[in-house]
Amino acid sequence: PGALGTRCRSNHVIEVEQTLGIEAARTMISEEISYIMAAYGIEIDRRHLLLLSDVMTFKGQILGITRFGVSKMRESVLMLASFEKTTDHLFDAAVHGRTDAIVGVSECIIMGIPIPLGTGLFKLLRQAKKPVVPKRSLLLGQ
Secondary structure (H helix, E strand, O other): OOOOOOOOOOOOHHHHHHHHOHHHHHHHHHHHHHHHHHHOOOOOOHHHHHHHHHHHHOOOOOOOOOHHHHHHHOOOHHHHHHHOOHHHHHHHHHHHOOOOOOOOHHHHHHHOOOOOOHHHHOOOOOOOOOOOOOOOOOOOOO
16 A cells, blocks of 8 residues: 555656755756657767766756856856857956856867867877988989
């Protein structure tokens, strides 16, 4: 009689976060997105879903991918301007004299700077010495 607690599931992210914690909410976000997309025949690589759920929960609270959630995630002017309300963010930054370190992916793309990830992560510390290859003389001395 009644519901079995071990077989019940909630799809209410806030409830899961308040009851079981942020890690359970993170897992639930990726599972729910996967479930919804599968209903439409769309398959998304699990790593992309985990990345999205990490971004939504890395502050210890659930933040939506909306203009309000994104504004809580970062203080970067260019990153905020790249999402929504571009002129509002740029005008506000100009009025308040805000600067941007230009270290994130969005900022680097906007400024045309190599992204500090993957091969763009490392700086050249020392130029390697190139071996001097002597010129070979031609067959007929020309």
